Amino acid sequence: MKYEPIINDVFYTNRKRFCSKLKPNSLILLNSNDEFPRSGDQNHSFKQNADLFYLTGIDQEQSILLLFPDCPNPLYKEVLFLRQTNELIAVWEGHKYTKEEAEKASGIKTVFWLHEFDQIFASVVFYAENIYLNTNENDRYQHEVPYRDLRFIQKIKEQFPLHQYYRAAPIFRELRAVKSQAEVELIGKACQITRDAFFRVLKFVKPGVAEYEIEAEIIHEFIRQRSSGHAYNPIIASGINATVLHYNDNNHLCRSGDVILMDFGAEYANYNADCTRSIPVSGRFSARQKxxxxxxxxxxxxxxxxxxxxxxxxxxxxxxxKIMTSELIKLGLLNRHDVEKQNPAMPLYKQYFMHGTSHHLGLDVHDFAGRYTPFAAGNVLTVEPGIYIPAEGLGIRLENNILITENGTVDLMADIPLEAGHIEELMNP
Structure with a gap:
């Protein structure tokens, strides 16, 4: 991992909060993510299961967490199982956690090697009445591949068919949406790295540069500051490309007079930033663009x-x-009389602003939270309105990351230039 070590108090607190939601005499099992093949003998870069990381801080493949708060043997109340390294693995793949390092990272004192899991689990499972298992219940996700959690569930239920089984995901949905101060600081670090990348881009952009060159400037700054890279595939969309919501080609030249929409964010310690800025290629907005x-x-x-x-x-x-509709009328894109007669189920503003305004942010870019749960203090959300006008070859979106508190909001990207005039000043020193 490139990022600095995280104090394990945050993971201890997360485990304590999670276990308080379990039914009496219950245990939970969590797996690391799969390692996914890329091509030939290569895997994609490993990305940890966000729920496992939330409870342990362990950022390594082939790991299992067992929590059994009411276990009659105190040794097995919290157990971490890790892939055992050896000299061959060290030569080919590099360093893996030692038991001591895993304890320091997670705060979990009982650590075994993965090959010991079946024997140890069999010695405690019959003292539990309930087993909690986890799947990816993010409602934006649809799976076609039987990933590790699903295969593990099938195996466990075949071995132990008479236990009561429960879903862990509803607990994570409740807890992960409300960020601790430590989590807010990690998101803030990702935002700070993103800010520095944006300043780097402002100095670099000029007519004739390619979108992919801008992407290269961003990733340079990310890696230089110990980010693991992009939080998601970056969008560097100039001119008409900015009207394509998920444009990822990033292969066109930026022309004088166009606006570049840049949607990018750093990942730091598995926590994410999500920023969008729209800047003029030539350093000045036209009157219409402004x-x-x-x-x-x-x-x-x-x-x-x-x-x-x-x-x-x-x-x-x-x-x-409603706010967007009013602005679109001012811009001459909508007619007030047409708006008065519109179908409420198909509001006219969606011709020019067709996506949502906000989503939760955290360990996932579209973080795990209840779509029907009211906002709460501790939520971190994006705010990302946009107006897209293909006929004018213009798309503008702006996005910051906002923390909700009992006393108002805190803009975690308040130091990333946003006002059009400020951006022009920075591009024309």
Whole structure:
């Protein structure tokens, strides 16, 4: 791992909170993610199961966590199982956790090698009435491959068919949405690295540079500051490309007079930033570009004010839609009389702003949280309105990461330039 060690108190606290939600006499098993083949004899870069990392801080493949708070043998209340290294693995793959290092990272004192799991689990499982197992219940995800959790569930249920089984995901959905101070600081670190990459880009961009060159400047700054890389595939979209919401080709030249929409964020210690900025290739916005930019910024600022504990998702997005509609009318993109006659189920603003305004952010870029759960203090959300006008070859989106507190919101990206005039000043020193 490139990132600095994390104090294990955060993982101890997460385990304590999680175990308090379990039924009496229950245990839970969590697996690391699969290692996915890329091509031939290569794997994709390993990405840890966010739930396992949330409870342990362990960032290594082939790991299992066993939690059994009511276990009659205190030794097995918290157990971590790791892949045992050897000289051959060390030569070919590099360093793996020692038991001592795993204890220091996680705060879990009982650590065994993975090959000991079956024997140890068989010695405690019959003292539990309930077994909690985990799957990916993010409602944006659809799987076609039987990943490790699913294979593990099948195996466990075949071996121990008479236990009561429960889903761990609803507990994670509740807990992970509310960030601790330590988690906010890690997200803040990812935001700071993202900020520095943006400043680097502002100095670099000029007519004739390629989108992929801008992407290269960003990843250079990320890696230089101990980020593990992009939190997601970056969007570097100039001109008409900015009207494609998930544009990832990043292979066009940036032309004078165009605007570049850049959606990128650093990952640091598995926590993520998610930032979008739209800047003029030539260093100056045209009058029309600035008007559209200002409308997006207005929606962004007003939407941020709506983020309060107790706010409901649907109500929030409906209110943002009204704000956006008003701005689109000002820009001449919508007609007020047409809006008055619109079908409420198909509001006209979606012709130009067709995606959601916000999503939760944390260990996942689209972090695990309840879509129907009101916002709460400790939530970190994006605010990312946009206006996309293919006929004008113009797409503008702005996005910051916002922490909700009992006393208002905290913008974790407040130091990343946002005002159009400020961006022009920085591009024309």
């Amino acid at each position: 008007d559209v930019y200002q409308s997006v910024l207005t929606v962004m600022k007003e939407a941020t004010q709506l983020l309060k504990p107790g706010t409901v998702w649907n109500t929030y997005h409906e209110e943002v839609g």
